[in-house]
Amino acid sequence: MEIRTxxxxxxxxxxxxxxxxxxxxxxxxxxxxxxxxxxDRAHCVAEGGRLGISIFRAVPRNLPYRLEMMERHPHGSxxxxxxxxxxxxxxxxxxxxxxxxxxxxxxxxPHQGVNLHRGTWHGVLTSxxxxxLFMVVDRIGTTxxxxxxxxxxxxxxx
Amino acid sequence: MEIRTxxxxxxxxxxxxxxxxxxxxxxxxxxxxxxxxxxDRAHCVAEGGRLGISIFRAVPRNLPYRLEMMERHPHGSxxxxxxxxxxxxxxxxxxxxxxxxxxxxxxxxPHQGVNLHRGTWHGVLTSxxxxxLFMVVDRIGTTxxxxxxxxxxxxxxx
Numbered sequence: 001m002e003i004r005t006x007x008x009x010x011x012x013x014x015x016x017x018x019x020x021x022x023x024x025x026x027x028x029x030x031x032x033x034x035x036x037x038x039x040d041r042a043h044c045v046a047e048g049g050r051l052g053i054s055i056f057r058a059v060p061r062n063l064p065y066r067l068e069m070m071e072r073h074p075h076g077s078x079x080x081x082x083x084x085x086x087x088x089x090x091x092x093x094x095x096x097x098x099x100x101x102x103x104x105x106x107x108x109x110p111h112q113g114v115n116l117h118r119g120t121w122h123g124v125l126t127s128x129x130x131x132x133l134f135m136v137v138d139r140i141g142t143t144x145x146x147x148x149x150x151x152x153x154x155x156x157x158x
Numbered sequence: 159m160e161i162r163t164x165x166x167x168x169x170x171x172x173x174x175x176x177x178x179x180x181x182x183x184x185x186x187x188x189x190x191x192x193x194x195x196x197x198d199r200a201h202c203v204a205e206g207g208r209l210g211i212s213i214f215r216a217v218p219r220n221l222p223y224r225l226e227m228m229e230r231h232p233h234g235s236x237x238x239x240x241x242x243x244x245x246x247x248x249x250x251x252x253x254x255x256x257x258x259x260x261x262x263x264x265x266x267x268p269h270q271g272v273n274l275h276r277g278t279w280h281g282v283l284t285s286x287x288x289x290x291l292f293m294v295v296d297r298i299g300t301t302x303x304x305x306x307x308x309x310x311x312x313x314x315x316x
Contacts, residue, residue, distance in 0.1 A: 020211060020213060020293065021213065022213045022215045022291055026215070030214075030282075031216070031282040031283065032282075034216060034217045034282065035214055035215065035216040035217070035282065035283055036214065036215040036216075037212055037213075037214055037294075038212055038213040038214070038215070039212050039298075040210040040211070040212055040298050041211060041212060041213060042210065042211035044208075044209065044210060044211060050202075051202065051209045051295075052198040052200065052202060053178060053198070053199060053200040053202060053237055053273065053295055054195055054196055054197050054198055054199060055178060055179065055180045055195075055196040055199060056188075056193055056194065056195055056196070057180045057184070057193065057194040057196070058189070058192060058193040058194075059192045059193070079211055081239065081241060081293040082241070083239060083240070083241075083243070083269050083271075084242065084243050084269075085241070085242050085243065111241050111242075111289065111291050113241075113293065115211065124188075124189040124190075124192065124193065125189065125193055131269065133180055133269050135178065135239040135271065135293055136195075137209075137211055137295055140197075140198050
């Protein structure tokens with residue numbers, strides 16, 4: 001099966017998570033009018049743990065991309081923000097009875113990140129350009145928070 | 159008074175906060191060896207509230223920069239990560255009996271962010287290049303969390 005990328009928009013992505021971007025009017029002006037604050041734009045969850053900040057450095061991939069595995073975190077959300085202006089690939093899927101349904105592939109624009117909602121099936125972090133650096137905000141905890149599902153037939157993202 | 163910028167290093171910045179960067183060996187390898195995780199690199203605090211993710215868009219400034227005011231957040235840490243590869247200016251000061259002491263000015267390198275520890279005196283977010291976009295992780299709450307101190311004599315950062 002092949003799936004095509006689509007642009008990352010908050011509307012299309014809403015079933016899976018939040019798009020983190022400076023969109024629409026700012027929620028408040030701060031710093032004597034010199035800074036716009038787009039306030040509290042992610043629904044963060046860290047059940048049984050706490051939120052923390054990590055840095056990921058992912059080996060860049062290319063399109064077409066072969067999707068072999070999807071995963072989800074039942075107890076926490078997971079936010080990814082590129083530390084550069086390069087687009088990245090966000091693959092998600094609805095749940096279909098405890099396994100991922102048909103995936104969707106979103107291609108971000110510069111200055112967009114995502115926050116995957118708790119329990120959302122997703123592909124691994126897919127950088128498309130070096131340096132592949134992302135700021136990550138997710139659940140820090142000591143109890144298990146990962147389910148993996150290997151696809152019977154890999155899917156090609158074009 | 160004039161102060162000179164210095165490079166942002168975790169050692170020099172340690173009294174004020176965490177430098178968020180992919181430095182040293184990764185804490186773990188994930189995603190079948192395709193991604194390094196620099197794990198839980200910030201000391202986050204959100205006393206009386208919760209951590210949340212916001213986006214800031216700051217009007218870029220230039221050097222020399224005139225510092226007129228410093229502020230601190232007594233109940234929370236505040237993390238800033240550029241959403242581009244541009245350096246930014248981080249001005250902090252030790253506390254001196256309830257007001258800021260002599261400030262220090264740090265110039266970040268690409269792929270560096272900071273997490274200001276709770277209660278650290280700092281200048282407002284100082285972008286040096288458009289688009290001035292930052293991912294911010296700080297305390298979301300309804301009770302006051304801001305102290306401002308206007309300097310009697312502005313300081314020039316060169």
